[in-house]
Amino acid sequence: MNAAGQPLYDLAVIGGGVNGCGIARDAAGRGARVLLLEAGDLAGGTSSASTKLIHGGLRYLEHYEFGLVRESLSERERLWAIAPHIAWPMRFVLPYVPGLRPRWLVRLGLFLYDHIGGRKRLPATETVALARHPAGTPLKPEFTSAFVYSDCWVDDARLVVLNARDAADRGAEVRTRCRVTHLRRDGDAWQIEAGGERFAARAVINAAGPGVIDLLDQSGLPHQRAMRLVRGSHIVVPRLFDHPFAYFFQLPDGRIFFAIPYEGDFTLIGTTDVDHHGGPIAASEAEIAYLCEGASRFFRQAVTPADVVWTYSGVRPLIDDGSGRPEAATRGYDLDLSDDSAGAPLLSVFGGKITTYRHLAEEAVETLAERLPVLRGHGWTAGSALPGGDFAVDAAARIEADFAARFPFLAPAAHRLVRTFGTTAFAIFEGAASLADCGRDFGHGLTEREVRHLVAREWARSAEDVLWRRTKLGLRLSPAEAETLDQFIQQECRS
Known part of the structure; x- marks a missing residue:
C-alpha cells in the first residue's frame, strides 16, 4: 500500500493487446507485482485483426529491413514451440507472375528468407510446376510455376488471452x-x-497500441513522436480450395496479399494498407472490392463482394518513418524510456507486430529493469509454454485423439477444442461423462461448460468476446443463437 492506502504495484501495463499482455507475462514471471489495464476486451483491437501469421515478412526485404526480418524469422519456431495448440506451420505458394518482380529476385529473397533466421524444423523453399501440384488446381491456367516456402499461422486473439492468463x-x-x-x-x-x-x-509501460500517443497527450506527458495509423482489412469467403496450402499473391500495383485456409470451411483474404484518419475501423467498399478483384486475378472461381461472409479491420500503429506508401512504413518497433530525472519511470512502446511481440516484451522489461530492480533477471519466456501448450510441436494430432477417446461425446468438437485450449481442454471437461454433464448447448459444439471457463478464466464478458475472439464460432452461430449466448453470459457475469 502507498501513503493513500492504495495498492502499490511494481508495474502497471496499459494496453491489453499482444504487446501489453506479453510484457505483463514477462514481468510477472520475474516476480514483479503487475497490474494490466485494458479499456475494452483483451485483443479487442489491432491484436485480433491481423492476418494471423507468424512470419518474417518476405516483402520487408524489399525495403532493406534485414534486421526486422531476421528477428521475426528467429521468433517463428520459438512461438510455435511454446504454443503448438494455436500456432502451426503452413506452406505458402507464391505464383510467379511475368512482368512483376523478376524470377531471380524472388528466388534470392526466398534464399535469404530460408537462411537468415535460424530455421531448423520448417521445410525449405522449393520450386513447383503448378500443373502437377495440388495448389495449382484452383488457379487460372496462365500461372504455371510457383515457389513454395514456409511460415506459421497463429490464432492471434488466443495468443493475447493466453499471455494474459499466464501473467x-x-x-x-x-x-x-x-x-x-x-x-x-x-x-x-x-x-x-x-x-x-x-x-x-x-x-508504467504504455502499450496502448494505436492509442499510445493519445494516452501521453491526455496525461500531459511530453513526447516527440509521430505515429502512422494504417488500416488493414480482411475478407472471409466460403472455401476457395480444398488443400492445406496458403497463397502469397503479387499485384501489378506492387502490393501483395494472402489467401489462407480458415476455420475449415472458409478462405481468409487480406490485407489492405490504407492510412487511417479516424472514424469507424471497418473495411470500406473500396477495400472489399480491391481484395475481391485481386483474388479474381488468380483463382478460376471469381470472388465478388456478394461472396463475403465476414470482414474485419485493424489499425496498425506504425512508426512514422516518412515512407510514401502505407505498405512501405516500417513494421519495426521502438521503446522510449523517460528521462532519469523525471521520477517514476514511464516506458512507451511504439510500433511492433504479432511475430515480434515476445522479443519486444523481453526487451521492454529489460530496458525498464535499469530503473526498476525487481525486473532484473534472465529472460525466460522463449522456453516456457503458454497455457495448454505443454506438448511437442508434432503431438497435436495425438492430443486430439486422446481427448476424443477420453470424451467421446465431444469427438465432433475435439479438433476445435484442442486447437483452442490445448491440454487445458482436459481440465475444462474433467468429470464430464456425457454431453448432459456439459450443460446447455449453444450450438456448433459450444457448451455451457466451455462458456463458463471463458468467463471465469479468460475474461469473456459478452457473446462477441466468445464468438469472435476466444473462438471463431461467430462464423457459424445464427444471430438468435448469439443472442441466447449473450443473455446467458450477462446472467453469468451478474451471479
Whole structure:
C-alpha cells in the first residue's frame, strides 16, 4: 500500500493487446507485482485483426529491413514451440507472375528468407510446376510455376488471452473494461485512475497500441513522436480450395496479399494498407472490392463482394518513418524510456507486430529493469509454454485423439477444442461423462461448460468476446443463437 492506502504495484501495463499482455507475462514471471489495464476486451483491437501469421515478412526485404526480418524469422519456431495448440506451420505458394518482380529476385529473397533466421524444423523453399501440384488446381491456367516456402499461422486473439492468463497465473492482476482516465507522476510513483478506481505503481509501460500517443497527450506527458495509423482489412469467403496450402499473391500495383485456409470451411483474404484518419475501423467498399478483384486475378472461381461472409479491420500503429506508401512504413518497433530525472519511470512502446511481440516484451522489461530492480533477471519466456501448450510441436494430432477417446461425446468438437485450449481442454471437461454433464448447448459444439471457463478464466464478458475472439464460432452461430449466448453470459457475469 502507498501513503493513500492504495495498492502499490511494481508495474502497471496499459494496453491489453499482444504487446501489453506479453510484457505483463514477462514481468510477472520475474516476480514483479503487475497490474494490466485494458479499456475494452483483451485483443479487442489491432491484436485480433491481423492476418494471423507468424512470419518474417518476405516483402520487408524489399525495403532493406534485414534486421526486422531476421528477428521475426528467429521468433517463428520459438512461438510455435511454446504454443503448438494455436500456432502451426503452413506452406505458402507464391505464383510467379511475368512482368512483376523478376524470377531471380524472388528466388534470392526466398534464399535469404530460408537462411537468415535460424530455421531448423520448417521445410525449405522449393520450386513447383503448378500443373502437377495440388495448389495449382484452383488457379487460372496462365500461372504455371510457383515457389513454395514456409511460415506459421497463429490464432492471434488466443495468443493475447493466453499471455494474459499466464501473467495472471504468475500473480498479475488483469483488469478489462478498465479505461485509464488519469495518469499522473507523483514523485517515485504513478497515480492512475481507471474504471472508476485508483491505483499506484512504481513504473508504467504504455502499450496502448494505436492509442499510445493519445494516452501521453491526455496525461500531459511530453513526447516527440509521430505515429502512422494504417488500416488493414480482411475478407472471409466460403472455401476457395480444398488443400492445406496458403497463397502469397503479387499485384501489378506492387502490393501483395494472402489467401489462407480458415476455420475449415472458409478462405481468409487480406490485407489492405490504407492510412487511417479516424472514424469507424471497418473495411470500406473500396477495400472489399480491391481484395475481391485481386483474388479474381488468380483463382478460376471469381470472388465478388456478394461472396463475403465476414470482414474485419485493424489499425496498425506504425512508426512514422516518412515512407510514401502505407505498405512501405516500417513494421519495426521502438521503446522510449523517460528521462532519469523525471521520477517514476514511464516506458512507451511504439510500433511492433504479432511475430515480434515476445522479443519486444523481453526487451521492454529489460530496458525498464535499469530503473526498476525487481525486473532484473534472465529472460525466460522463449522456453516456457503458454497455457495448454505443454506438448511437442508434432503431438497435436495425438492430443486430439486422446481427448476424443477420453470424451467421446465431444469427438465432433475435439479438433476445435484442442486447437483452442490445448491440454487445458482436459481440465475444462474433467468429470464430464456425457454431453448432459456439459450443460446447455449453444450450438456448433459450444457448451455451457466451455462458456463458463471463458468467463471465469479468460475474461469473456459478452457473446462477441466468445464468438469472435476466444473462438471463431461467430462464423457459424445464427444471430438468435448469439443472442441466447449473450443473455446467458450477462446472467453469468451478474451471479
